[in-house]
Amino acid sequence: MADDERDGVRLTSLDQPLGDGLDVTKGDLVDHLDAFSERIVPLLAGRPLTIKRVRPGSAPFMQKNVSKGAPDWVRTVTVWSEAARREVHQVLCDDRRTLLWLANQRAVEFHVPNFRVGEHEPTGLVLDLDPPEGTDFDVVVRTAHLVRQALEDAGLAGAVKTSGAKGLHVVVPVRGAPFEDVAAATRALAARTERLDPELATTAYIKEDRGGKVFVDSTRAGQSTIVAAYSPRIRRGLPVSAPVSWDSVDQARPGAVTVTTARRVLGDDDPWAAALPAPQELPADVVAEGHTI
Numbered sequence: 001m002a003d004d005e006r007d008g009v010r011l012t013s014l015d016q017p018l019g020d021g022l023d024v025t026k027g028d029l030v031d032h033l034d035a036f037s038e039r040i041v042p043l044l045a046g047r048p049l050t051i052k053r054v055r056p057g058s059a060p061f062m063q064k065n066v067s068k069g070a071p072d073w074v075r076t077v078t079v080w081s082e083a084a085r086r087e088v089h090q091v092l093c094d095d096r097r098t099l100l101w102l103a104n105q106r107a108v109e110f111h112v113p114n115f116r117v118g119e120h121e122p123t124g125l126v127l128d129l130d131p132p133e134g135t136d137f138d139v140v141v142r143t144a145h146l147v148r149q150a151l152e153d154a155g156l157a158g159a160v161k162t163s164g165a166k167g168l169h170v171v172v173p174v175r176g177a178p179f180e181d182v183a184a185a186t187r188a189l190a191a192r193t194e195r196l197d198p199e200l201a202t203t204a205y206i207k208e209d210r211g212g213k214v215f216v217d218s219t220r221a222g223q224s225t226i227v228a229a230y231s232p233r234i235r236r237g238l239p240v241s242a243p244v245s246w247d248s249v250d251q252a253r254p255g256a257v258t259v260t261t262a263r264r265v266l267g268d269d270d271p272w273a274a275a276l277p278a279p280q281e282l283p284a285d286v287v288a289e290g291h292t293i
């Protein structure tokens with residue numbers, strides 16, 4: 001079926017290749033996002049969305065501004081972008097039909113910040129674990145265990161997922177803390193992770209200073225984003241950012257779950273919602289420690 005209509009959204013060219021070298025059709029993307037819409041939309045709702053799109057014959061591109069000609073039911077929010085030094089009109093993907101409309105535009109990756117519009121506090125913090133070039137994934141897994149230890153020592157808990165690309169993300173739902181304190185706590189937790197095994201993990205922001213170690217990136221705060229759980233990534237076969245339990249993280253591999261296998265592997269389960277702890281208050285000592293970094 002080349003064309004289709006779901007939830008009033010016209011879906012076109014479903015039998016065509018999604019993009020260059022991806023080995024999936026546009027229909028594969030649409031079917032994944034549709035099947036996971038009830039699990040993905042709550043992760044996107046209220047958050048200014050950045051998408052990464054593909055198109056056969058051109059390079060993938062990040063997009064913050066809503067596309068021209070968007071239906072009037074697509075919700076947007078006007079945000080001052082510090083990076084771009086201008087206003088952007090970003091989509092709020094609050095329902096299935098918006099997700100389908102984005103899918104029809106070949107939006108593959110769904111990136112969101114750690115806040116919802118209209119709320120004054122961030123919803124969580126993220127430790128983004130980036131492996132050095134050319135190493136076994138095992139080093140990222142070992143670093144995730146260190147992060148878990150650092151969290152536990154601070155009385156906190158987090159959930160872990162693959163990025164779908166090369167590394168892992170540890171997400172810690174948070175409440176009752178302003179942006180500066182959440183950013184500070186993230187820095188403190190990254191520094192504590194490094195101190196647990198300085199041979200394995202580093203907080204060195206400059207790549208050349210990382211010495212072949214796993215980078216514990218504590219800068220995913222403020223306006224920066226992280227790819228949502230269950231979002232596909234623009235890589236061959238469209239691997240998805242997949243939740244992994246702490247018990248099975250040793251077996252986790254990036255690319256283990258793709259848009260063509262996710263429905264079979266996960267069924268109707270929502271392991272990300274199940275793994276996310278309730279929002280936690282940040283310990284004052286961790287925040288204070290972070291403000292000195």
Ligand code: ATP
Nearest residue numbers: 062111112128129130163165166167168225226227
């Ligand atoms: P990997 O496992 O390869 O590191 P990743 O998604 O974690 O994949 P990072 O480069 O570590 O990629 O970036 C972390 C997050 O920062 C991304 O998920 C994305 O949301 C955001 N990000 C990174 N680069 C950009 C960019 N050029 N524009 C917008 N957001 C970006």
Ligand code: MN
Nearest residue numbers: 128129130167
């Ligand atoms: Mn990363």
Ligand code: MN
Nearest residue numbers: 128129130217
């Ligand atoms: Mn990173």
